[in-house]
Amino acid sequence: MIAPVALLWAALLAVGCAKAPTEEDSAPPEEDAALGAQARNPNLAGMSIDGTRCDARGTAPKQIDTNHDGRADLVSLYEATQAGTLRCKQADLNFDGRLDAYFHYDEGGTLVREQFDQDYDGRIDLGSYYKEGSLVLDEIDLNRDGFVDAWRRYDKGRLTRIETDRDGDGRPDMFAYYLAGRVDRIGYDVSGDGKVDQWDHDAARRARQAEQLRAKDKKDAEPKAEGYVEEPEKAEAEPEEVEAEPEDEGKKSKGKKADDDAAKKKDDKGPTPVKKGPEPAKPKPSAQTPSPAKPSAQKPTPAKPSAQKPSPQKPG
Numbered sequence: 001m002i003a004p005v006a007l008l009w010a011a012l013l014a015v016g017c018a019k020a021p022t023e024e025d026s027a028p029p030e031e032d033a034a035l036g037a038q039a040r041n042p043n044l045a046g047m048s049i050d051g052t053r054c055d056a057r058g059t060a061p062k063q064i065d066t067n068h069d070g071r072a073d074l075v076s077l078y079e080a081t082q083a084g085t086l087r088c089k090q091a092d093l094n095f096d097g098r099l100d101a102y103f104h105y106d107e108g109g110t111l112v113r114e115q116f117d118q119d120y121d122g123r124i125d126l127g128s129y130y131k132e133g134s135l136v137l138d139e140i141d142l143n144r145d146g147f148v149d150a151w152r153r154y155d156k157g158r159l160t161r162i163e164t165d166r167d168g169d170g171r172p173d174m175f176a177y178y179l180a181g182r183v184d185r186i187g188y189d190v191s192g193d194g195k196v197d198q199w200d201h202d203a204a205r206r207a208r209q210a211e212q213l214r215a216k217d218k219k220d221a222e223p224k225a226e227g228y229v230e231e232p233e234k235a236e237a238e239p240e241e242v243e244a245e246p247e248d249e250g251k252k253s254k255g256k257k258a259d260d261d262a263a264k265k266k267d268d269k270g271p272t273p274v275k276k277g278p279e280p281a282k283p284k285p286s287a288q289t290p291s292p293a294k295p296s297a298q299k300p301t302p303a304k305p306s307a308q309k310p311s312p313q314k315p316g
Helices: 004-017 029-040 203-221 249-269
Strands: 059-064 074-079 086-091 101-105 111-116 126-131 134-140 150-155 158-164 174-179 182-188 198-200
Touching: 182 203
Parallel strands: none
Antiparallel strands: 059 074, 074 086, 086 101, 101 111, 111 126, 126 134, 134 150, 150 158, 158 174, 174 182, 182 198
C-alpha cells in the first residue's frame, strides 16, 4: 500500500510537470460554446494557453513552494540540454493549486509573452507581447467569453492606442488615441469596414472632466484626519496678580480682632517717636579747589531825583 503522503507528492509533481492545456486537446467544458462561435466567425481570436514554450515535454522542470504550504506554486521549465535555457515559468498566484500566469521566453532567455488569468476562473483573459524587452501589445477579454475584444498598443512601452470590439465580430470598431498618457481623440467605424468614419475630438475634454470628478469623489470618500494645529507662541507673560485665597470665617474674625487691639494700644501710647539716624558728614572744601564766590547780599539803592526847586526869575 502506497503512503498517502507519497501519493500527494506524486500528484503535485504530475500537476507541475504536465503539459499545459492547449485549444486542441484540453479545453474546459465551458469553452466548448466559445470554440463553436470561433468556427462560425474566424475573426474571433480565442484566449487560450500557448503551449509552444510552456510544454513540459523534453524540459527540466524546477518547482518552488513560495508560501510553504506543501504545494508547488512556481514551476520553471528549462531546456533539457547542456545550456539549460529557460523556456517558461508557470505560477499559481492565489495559491489555489491551479496555475494562473504563464511567462514565455525565446531561445535566448528573453521574455516575449505573458498570459494571465486575472479572475482565477481557469481562463486566460490577458495576454501581453514583448519585443526587444519592451511591451508592444495587450490582448484583453473584457466580457469573459473566451475571445479577445480589446487591444492595447504601445510604442516603446508607452500606450498609444486602444482598439475595442463593441459588436463582438472579432474586429475593432472604436479607436481611442492617446497622447502623453491621456485620451487625445476617439474614432468610430460605423460601416464595419475597419476604417474610422467618425471622429470625436471633444473626448479629451470629457475624459479630463471625468478624471477630475473621480479624483474629487475619491478625495471626498477618504476619511478626514484630525489636523494638528500648533499653539501660537505666547508673548512674555506679565506677572499675574495672585488673588488671596478666601480664608475661613474664623480666621477672618481673629485677624480683624488682632488688628483692632494693635490699633488701640498704639493710640494709648501716643505717637511712636521717629528715630533719627546720624547726619551725613559734609564734604570739606579742598585747598586746591577754590570755593565759588557768593553773590553780595546788598541790594542796589535806586537813584532819587534831586530835591532842588527852581528859583523864580525876577522881572526886569
